[in-house]
Amino acid sequence: MEPYIVDAQEKFTNLLKAQLERVERMKKQEDFIQYDQLDTIVIGIVGGDGIGPSITHQAQRILEFLLKDEVEKGKIHFKEITGCTIENRAKVGKAIPDDVMEELKECHVILKGPTTTPRKGDRWPNIESANVAMRKELDLFANVRPVKVPELGIDWTFYRENTEGAYVLGSEGFHVTEDLAMDFKVITTQGVERIARAAFEFARKNGKKKVTVVTKANVVKTTDGKFLDICKEVAKEYPEIEMDDWYIDIMTAKLIDEKRRTQFQVFILPNLYGDILTDEAAEFQGGVGTAGSANIGKRYAMFEAIHGSAPRMVEEGRDKYADPCSIIRAAAMLLAHIGYTEKADQLTKALDICTVTEKKLTITGRDTGATSEEFADYIMETIQSL
Ligand code: IPM
Ligand code: MG
Numbered sequence: 001m002e003p004y005i006v007d008a009q010e011k012f013t014n015l016l017k018a019q020l021e022r023v024e025r026m027k028k029q030e031d032f033i034q035y036d037q038l039d040t041i042v043i044g045i046v047g048g049d050g051i052g053p054s055i056t057h058q059a060q061r062i063l064e065f066l067l068k069d070e071v072e073k074g075k076i077h078f079k080e081i082t083g084c085t086i087e088n089r090a091k092v093g094k095a096i097p098d099d100v101m102e103e104l105k106e107c108h109v110i111l112k113g114p115t116t117t118p119r120k121g122d123r124w125p126n127i128e129s130a131n132v133a134m135r136k137e138l139d140l141f142a143n144v145r146p147v148k149v150p151e152l153g154i155d156w157t158f159y160r161e162n163t164e165g166a167y168v169l170g171s172e173g174f175h176v177t178e179d180l181a182m183d184f185k186v187i188t189t190q191g192v193e194r195i196a197r198a199a200f201e202f203a204r205k206n207g208k209k210k211v212t213v214v215t216k217a218n219v220v221k222t223t224d225g226k227f228l229d230i231c232k233e234v235a236k237e238y239p240e241i242e243m244d245d246w247y248i249d250i251m252t253a254k255l256i257d258e259k260r261r262t263q264f265q266v267f268i269l270p271n272l273y274g275d276i277l278t279d280e281a282a283e284f285q286g287g288v289g290t291a292g293s294a295n296i297g298k299r300y301a302m303f304e305a306i307h308g309s310a311p312r313m314v315e316e317g318r319d320k321y322a323d324p325c326s327i328i329r330a331a332a333m334l335l336a337h338i339g340y341t342e343k344a345d346q347l348t349k350a351l352d353i354c355t356v357t358e359k360k361l362t363i364t365g366r367d368t369g370a371t372s373e374e375f376a377d378y379i380m381e382t383i384q385s386l
Contacts, residue, residue: 008176015169019186026190029139032298033108035338042077043334044107048130049086050309051322052113058324058376059111059331065380066335066343079107086116086309090124095133104138109334110302113327114309128171131304135162140295140302141191142198143274144333147281147291153262154284157208159199160274162295164191165223167271187223187270189230196234198296199268203241208265211235213245214273227270248273255280282306290355292329294337301337303330313365323363324372325355328379350382358382 035041045060047053060078070076083100096104104110115131118124134140143160166185173183196213203211213231215224228245235243246254248269254260255277269277282291288306295302305326313319329351336344354361354375361370361378370378 004177008174008182011174015172015184019168019188023188023190026188026194029298035108038108040074040077041109041338042079042107043338044079044081044104044110046081046084046104046110046112048084048113048115048309050114050116050311050314051319052115052309053082054319055305055322055324055327055372056111056113058372059327061376062328062347062379063111063331063335066347066383067340079103081107081110084112084115084130086118086124089115089127089130090118093125093127095128095130096137101137104134105300108300109338110134110300111327111331111334112302112304114305114307116309116311132167132170134302135295136168138295138297138300138302139163140297140300141194142294142296143278144198144202144294144296145274145278145281145291145306147278147285149284152258152284156264156267156281157202157206158267158269158274158278158281159195159202160269160278161191161195161227161271162274163271164188165271185220185223187226189226192227192230193234196231196268197237199266200234200238200241203266204238208241210242210244210264211238211266211268212251212264213243214248214251214267214269214277215245216248216273217245218247224270231268248277252277252280255284278306289323289326290329292326292331292333294330294333296337301334303334303337305330318366320371320373321363321365321367321369322372323365324375325351325363328376346383346386347379349386350379353382354379 045056047056064071064078067076081100081103083097088097089095117129118126120126141161141163143162145158145160147156148154164186168186169184173181175181199211213228215228217224217228279288282288285291291306293304293306307326310322313322332344332347335347361375363369363375
């Protein structure tokens with residue numbers, strides 16, 4: 001046999017072993033952590049890179065303001081984690097340095113600013129994305145992304161599978177020969193069951209009538225086919241909810257079909273389709289900068305802004321003018337997730353007042369607009385006046 005085939009086979013064997021071990025870990029997984037049963041909930045604050053530390057700090061101030069009593073009583077503890085920067089990650093050549101990973105694991109929930117994802121040809125080594133690594137390592141399988149535009153009748157919640165699909169081996173494909181490159185897509189029974197169940201449970205608790213599964217199962221028959229089949233199985237446990245399924249290409253079109261799009265409520269998608277469709281969806285709401293994103297697992301959960309780290313703003317000294325609204329929205333999702341729904345509602349309401357209805361301050365990203373600190377103050381004043 002040609003040596004490159006032997007070499008490729010060995011690499012593939014190792015990938016299979018690692019994925020089968022992951023399946024075994026999923027089988028043994030316990031149920032979701034109960035925050036009300038913890039003495040102290042540890043909230044990790046990860047600034048990230050670029051404008052990240054600046055905007056995340058503002059979100060932290062708001063959380064500290066809303067959780068003042070809980071912090072005094074010892075029910076909540078904030079833990080700042082500063083080492084998750086692109087400089088540190090590049091230095092150790094790892095998506096997340098080991099000491100940072102240890103600190104992350106001491107938290108229950110994490111608020112995370114944007115982290116730079118290197119790509120081939122830029123000035124950083126081409127290490128794996130910190131987002132992707134964190135989702136994998138902390139097993140944050142459900143990427144929940146709500147998009148609401150009331151005036152257009154849009155109220156969507158996306159359940160994007162976050163630990164499998166095209167992403168899980170995204171940094172582990174290989175060049176078999178000079179001419180042949182291979183990447184891998186992975187779908188497991190356990191992985192689909194848990195994301196499907198999370199989406200249907202959300203639908204049931206929130207009185208949603210329809211769940212839409214998006215794949216390309218007509219072409220990518222094995223993995224997307226399995227994804228769809230398992231979603232159909234899980235749907236049988238929720239007879240009061242209608243399930244329909246669409247292919248990703250026509251789904252991207254239907255999101256701009258004004259008559260059709262208002263009928264969708266909850267979506268379940270494999271990782272990459274979820275990545276793409278949620279950016280499209282966020283655009284109706286005002287762009288990715290307006291959306292927050294929850295990454296939920298059974299033991300850990302991480303909440304983040306879905307925009308990038310805008311290094312140019314920092315180079316030009318404009319980071320203090322960066323828009324903190326996406327990470328503040330993520331902070332509201334964090335509050336709701338750990339059980340402080342009333343505080344989460346207050347924060348969401350204040351955000352809507354400050355960014356849509358009242359808009360006393362505007363953020364322009366430069367000195368022609370408010371600073372992130374002024375905007376955070378405005379949000380806190382608005383909360384007080386509710
Ligand atoms: C997202 C982002 C990430 C992803 C990038 C930064 C790796 O686009 O959270 O949607 O592709 O998941
Ligand atoms: Mg994305």
